[in-house]
Amino acid sequence: MSLLKDLGHQVEEVYPDLDETEVFVNLVVVIAGHVAAKLEEIKTVFNRPVNKKTIELPNLALGAIGRKLSVVDLIRAKESWRVAGAAMGTLLTDYEMNLPGVSIFHYL
Protein backbone atom coordinates (compact mmCIF):
# COMPACT_ATOMS: atom_id res chain seq x y z
CA MET A 1 0.00 0.00 0.00
CA SER A 2 2.78 2.41 0.87
CA LEU A 3 4.40 1.88 -2.55
CA LEU A 4 1.13 2.67 -4.32
CA LYS A 5 0.61 5.75 -2.16
CA ASP A 6 4.15 6.88 -2.95
CA LEU A 7 3.27 6.56 -6.62
CA GLY A 8 0.42 8.99 -6.10
CA HIS A 9 -2.55 6.64 -5.88
CA GLN A 10 -5.31 7.09 -3.33
CA VAL A 11 -5.40 3.68 -1.62
CA GLU A 12 -7.94 2.46 0.91
CA GLU A 13 -8.40 -0.95 2.54
CA VAL A 14 -12.09 -1.71 2.13
CA TYR A 15 -14.28 -4.82 1.99
CA PRO A 16 -17.25 -5.65 -0.20
CA ASP A 17 -20.56 -6.42 1.48
CA LEU A 18 -20.36 -10.20 1.26
CA ASP A 19 -19.54 -13.27 3.31
CA GLU A 20 -15.98 -14.12 2.35
CA THR A 21 -16.15 -17.69 3.64
CA GLU A 22 -19.35 -18.34 1.70
CA VAL A 23 -17.76 -16.96 -1.47
CA PHE A 24 -14.71 -19.15 -1.01
CA VAL A 25 -16.75 -22.31 -0.30
CA ASN A 26 -18.98 -21.68 -3.30
CA LEU A 27 -15.92 -21.17 -5.49
CA VAL A 28 -14.64 -24.59 -4.38
CA VAL A 29 -18.05 -26.19 -5.02
CA VAL A 30 -18.08 -25.00 -8.64
CA ILE A 31 -14.45 -25.91 -9.24
CA ALA A 32 -14.97 -29.36 -7.69
CA GLY A 33 -17.96 -29.95 -9.97
CA HIS A 34 -15.95 -28.97 -13.03
CA VAL A 35 -13.00 -31.15 -12.03
CA ALA A 36 -15.29 -34.15 -11.45
CA ALA A 37 -16.74 -33.64 -14.94
CA LYS A 38 -13.25 -33.23 -16.43
CA LEU A 39 -12.04 -36.49 -14.87
CA GLU A 40 -15.13 -38.23 -16.23
CA GLU A 41 -14.36 -36.80 -19.68
CA ILE A 42 -10.76 -38.03 -19.51
CA LYS A 43 -12.01 -41.55 -18.76
CA THR A 44 -14.97 -41.79 -21.11
CA VAL A 45 -14.09 -39.51 -24.04
CA PHE A 46 -10.30 -39.80 -24.15
CA ASN A 47 -10.14 -43.32 -22.72
CA ARG A 48 -7.25 -42.36 -20.50
CA PRO A 49 -6.68 -43.69 -16.96
CA VAL A 50 -7.51 -41.48 -13.99
CA ASN A 51 -5.27 -42.28 -11.04
CA LYS A 52 -2.46 -40.92 -8.88
CA LYS A 53 0.03 -41.32 -11.72
CA THR A 54 -1.97 -39.36 -14.27
CA ILE A 55 -3.78 -36.73 -12.18
CA GLU A 56 -2.37 -34.49 -9.46
CA LEU A 57 -3.61 -35.38 -5.97
CA PRO A 58 -5.38 -32.06 -5.23
CA ASN A 59 -7.43 -32.52 -8.40
CA LEU A 60 -8.25 -36.13 -7.55
CA ALA A 61 -9.50 -34.84 -4.20
CA LEU A 62 -11.51 -32.04 -5.84
CA GLY A 63 -12.99 -34.56 -8.25
CA ALA A 64 -14.04 -36.83 -5.37
CA ILE A 65 -15.70 -33.86 -3.64
CA GLY A 66 -17.41 -32.88 -6.88
CA ARG A 67 -18.90 -36.36 -7.26
CA LYS A 68 -20.51 -36.08 -3.82
CA LEU A 69 -22.16 -32.76 -4.59
CA SER A 70 -25.63 -32.44 -6.07
CA VAL A 71 -26.94 -30.39 -8.95
CA VAL A 72 -28.72 -28.24 -6.38
CA ASP A 73 -25.37 -27.57 -4.63
CA LEU A 74 -23.87 -26.47 -7.94
CA ILE A 75 -26.73 -24.18 -8.90
CA ARG A 76 -26.89 -22.58 -5.46
CA ALA A 77 -23.14 -21.98 -5.58
CA LYS A 78 -23.35 -20.40 -9.02
CA GLU A 79 -26.26 -18.21 -7.94
CA SER A 80 -24.21 -17.00 -4.98
CA TRP A 81 -21.57 -15.82 -7.46
CA ARG A 82 -24.12 -13.35 -8.84
CA VAL A 83 -24.63 -11.97 -5.32
CA ALA A 84 -20.88 -11.65 -4.90
CA GLY A 85 -20.60 -10.04 -8.34
CA ALA A 86 -23.22 -7.46 -7.40
CA ALA A 87 -21.37 -6.69 -4.17
CA MET A 88 -18.13 -6.19 -6.09
CA GLY A 89 -19.97 -4.07 -8.64
CA THR A 90 -21.28 -1.86 -5.85
CA LEU A 91 -17.79 -1.52 -4.42
CA LEU A 92 -16.41 -0.50 -7.79
CA THR A 93 -18.88 2.35 -8.12
CA ASP A 94 -16.72 4.11 -5.52
CA TYR A 95 -13.30 2.82 -6.58
CA GLU A 96 -11.61 2.50 -9.93
CA MET A 97 -9.57 -0.60 -9.19
CA ASN A 98 -9.10 -3.33 -6.62
CA LEU A 99 -6.11 -5.52 -5.84
CA PRO A 100 -7.49 -9.07 -5.83
CA GLY A 101 -4.14 -10.56 -4.83
CA VAL A 102 -4.37 -8.68 -1.56
CA SER A 103 -7.94 -9.91 -1.11
CA ILE A 104 -6.93 -13.50 -1.78
CA PHE A 105 -4.12 -13.23 0.74
CA HIS A 106 -6.67 -11.99 3.24
CA TYR A 107 -8.94 -15.00 2.61
CA LEU A 108 -6.13 -17.49 3.06
Next chain:
Amino acid sequence: MRNGEVSAKEVCEEAVLCAEELNPSLNAIITPMYDLVDKQIKGITKDSPLAGVPMLLKDTHHAYKGTPMSQGCEALKGVVADHDAEIVRRFKKAGLIVIGKTNTPEFKIGYITELKAFGPTRNPWDTKYSCGGSSGGSAAAVAARIVPFGSATD
Protein backbone atom coordinates in the same frame (compact mmCIF):
# COMPACT_ATOMS: atom_id res chain seq x y z
CA MET B 1 5.81 -4.45 -40.35
CA ARG B 2 2.86 -2.71 -41.98
CA ASN B 3 5.23 -0.26 -43.68
CA GLY B 4 7.36 -3.10 -44.98
CA GLU B 5 10.41 -2.06 -42.98
CA VAL B 6 10.61 -5.55 -41.51
CA SER B 7 8.99 -8.74 -42.75
CA ALA B 8 6.76 -11.18 -40.87
CA LYS B 9 9.39 -13.86 -41.53
CA GLU B 10 12.14 -11.77 -39.93
CA VAL B 11 10.03 -10.91 -36.86
CA CYS B 12 8.85 -14.49 -36.34
CA GLU B 13 12.33 -15.94 -36.81
CA GLU B 14 13.59 -13.51 -34.17
CA ALA B 15 10.81 -14.62 -31.81
CA VAL B 16 11.73 -18.27 -32.37
CA LEU B 17 15.44 -17.54 -31.77
CA CYS B 18 14.52 -15.72 -28.57
CA ALA B 19 12.33 -18.64 -27.48
CA GLU B 20 15.08 -21.16 -28.17
CA GLU B 21 17.56 -19.13 -26.16
CA LEU B 22 15.36 -18.27 -23.17
CA ASN B 23 12.86 -21.09 -22.83
CA PRO B 24 15.25 -23.72 -21.42
CA SER B 25 15.63 -21.61 -18.26
CA LEU B 26 11.95 -20.55 -18.11
CA ASN B 27 9.91 -23.56 -19.29
CA ALA B 28 7.23 -21.17 -20.51
CA ILE B 29 6.68 -22.90 -23.86
CA ILE B 30 5.81 -26.60 -23.60
CA THR B 31 4.83 -27.22 -27.22
CA PRO B 32 7.02 -25.41 -29.76
CA MET B 33 5.34 -24.87 -33.12
CA TYR B 34 8.38 -23.38 -34.83
CA ASP B 35 8.11 -25.74 -37.79
CA LEU B 36 4.62 -24.39 -38.55
CA VAL B 37 5.68 -20.74 -38.73
CA ASP B 38 6.57 -20.58 -42.44
CA LYS B 39 3.30 -22.23 -43.44
CA GLN B 40 1.31 -19.80 -41.30
CA ILE B 41 3.13 -16.79 -42.78
CA LYS B 42 2.32 -17.95 -46.29
CA GLY B 43 -1.34 -18.20 -45.33
CA ILE B 44 -1.86 -14.71 -43.92
CA THR B 45 -3.63 -11.90 -45.70
CA LYS B 46 -1.33 -8.87 -45.69
CA ASP B 47 -4.05 -6.39 -44.82
CA SER B 48 -5.09 -8.37 -41.72
CA PRO B 49 -4.89 -6.08 -38.66
CA LEU B 50 -2.05 -8.03 -36.98
CA ALA B 51 -0.51 -9.66 -40.04
CA GLY B 52 2.66 -11.54 -39.15
CA VAL B 53 2.78 -10.73 -35.43
CA PRO B 54 4.07 -13.73 -33.43
CA MET B 55 2.17 -14.95 -30.40
CA LEU B 56 1.75 -17.93 -28.06
CA LEU B 57 -1.33 -19.88 -26.98
CA LYS B 58 -2.12 -21.05 -23.47
CA ASP B 59 -2.36 -24.85 -23.50
CA THR B 60 -5.95 -25.00 -22.33
CA HIS B 61 -9.21 -24.02 -24.03
CA HIS B 62 -7.28 -22.48 -26.94
CA ALA B 63 -7.20 -25.54 -29.18
CA TYR B 64 -5.15 -25.32 -32.38
CA LYS B 65 -6.11 -28.00 -34.88
CA GLY B 66 -3.42 -30.66 -35.31
CA THR B 67 -1.48 -29.60 -32.22
CA PRO B 68 -1.38 -31.30 -28.79
CA MET B 69 -3.41 -29.73 -25.97
CA SER B 70 -2.73 -31.30 -22.59
CA GLN B 71 -4.32 -28.78 -20.19
CA GLY B 72 -1.34 -29.31 -17.89
CA CYS B 73 -2.40 -32.91 -17.28
CA GLU B 74 -0.32 -36.07 -17.57
CA ALA B 75 -3.41 -38.05 -18.59
CA LEU B 76 -4.00 -35.77 -21.57
CA LYS B 77 -0.45 -35.71 -22.90
CA GLY B 78 -0.47 -36.36 -26.62
CA VAL B 79 -4.14 -35.54 -27.16
CA VAL B 80 -4.23 -33.66 -30.46
CA ALA B 81 -6.91 -31.03 -31.07
CA ASP B 82 -9.24 -31.88 -33.94
CA HIS B 83 -10.48 -28.30 -34.33
CA ASP B 84 -9.55 -24.67 -33.85
CA ALA B 85 -11.14 -22.96 -30.84
CA GLU B 86 -13.19 -19.92 -31.82
CA ILE B 87 -10.61 -17.58 -30.31
CA VAL B 88 -7.85 -19.29 -32.30
CA ARG B 89 -9.90 -18.98 -35.46
CA ARG B 90 -10.11 -15.24 -34.79
CA PHE B 91 -6.39 -15.02 -34.00
CA LYS B 92 -5.68 -16.63 -37.36
CA LYS B 93 -8.09 -14.33 -39.14
CA ALA B 94 -6.30 -11.35 -37.59
CA GLY B 95 -3.06 -12.58 -39.16
CA LEU B 96 -1.30 -13.67 -35.98
CA ILE B 97 1.41 -16.33 -36.14
CA VAL B 98 1.31 -18.92 -33.34
CA ILE B 99 4.84 -20.07 -32.49
CA GLY B 100 3.95 -22.39 -29.61
CA LYS B 101 1.79 -23.31 -26.63
CA THR B 102 2.45 -22.27 -23.06
CA ASN B 103 2.48 -23.94 -19.68
CA THR B 104 -0.47 -23.88 -17.29
CA PRO B 105 -1.28 -25.73 -14.03
CA GLU B 106 -3.37 -28.87 -14.36
CA PHE B 107 -6.85 -27.89 -15.61
CA LYS B 108 -5.68 -24.25 -15.15
CA ILE B 109 -6.47 -24.50 -11.43
CA GLY B 110 -4.00 -22.52 -9.37
CA TYR B 111 -2.34 -19.18 -8.82
CA ILE B 112 1.03 -20.70 -9.62
CA THR B 113 2.32 -22.62 -12.64
CA GLU B 114 4.02 -25.56 -10.97
CA LEU B 115 2.72 -28.83 -12.34
CA LYS B 116 3.88 -32.41 -12.44
CA ALA B 117 3.26 -33.08 -16.12
CA PHE B 118 5.55 -30.41 -17.58
CA GLY B 119 7.42 -28.97 -14.59
CA PRO B 120 7.34 -25.41 -13.26
CA THR B 121 7.55 -22.20 -15.26
CA ARG B 122 10.03 -19.66 -13.91
CA ASN B 123 9.72 -15.91 -13.52
CA PRO B 124 12.04 -14.27 -16.09
CA TRP B 125 12.73 -11.34 -13.79
CA ASP B 126 14.18 -13.78 -11.25
CA THR B 127 14.01 -17.51 -11.93
CA LYS B 128 13.91 -18.26 -8.18
CA TYR B 129 10.44 -16.70 -8.07
CA SER B 130 7.05 -17.91 -9.23
CA CYS B 131 5.59 -16.56 -12.44
CA GLY B 132 2.06 -16.76 -11.00
CA GLY B 133 -0.79 -18.56 -12.70
CA SER B 134 -2.77 -19.96 -14.17
CA SER B 135 -1.56 -18.27 -17.37
CA GLY B 136 2.01 -18.38 -16.08
CA GLY B 137 3.59 -19.69 -19.27
CA SER B 138 2.13 -16.91 -21.39
CA ALA B 139 2.96 -14.31 -18.74
CA ALA B 140 6.59 -15.45 -18.46
CA ALA B 141 7.04 -15.54 -22.24
CA VAL B 142 5.66 -12.02 -22.65
CA ALA B 143 7.69 -10.70 -19.71
CA ALA B 144 10.81 -12.26 -21.27
CA ARG B 145 9.97 -10.39 -24.52
CA ILE B 146 9.77 -13.61 -26.54
CA VAL B 147 6.47 -12.47 -28.03
CA PRO B 148 4.45 -9.23 -27.73
CA PHE B 149 1.51 -11.16 -26.29
CA GLY B 150 0.17 -14.58 -25.43
CA SER B 151 -3.32 -15.88 -24.83
CA ALA B 152 -4.66 -16.38 -21.32
CA THR B 153 -7.90 -17.14 -19.50
CA ASP B 154 -8.30 -14.37 -16.92
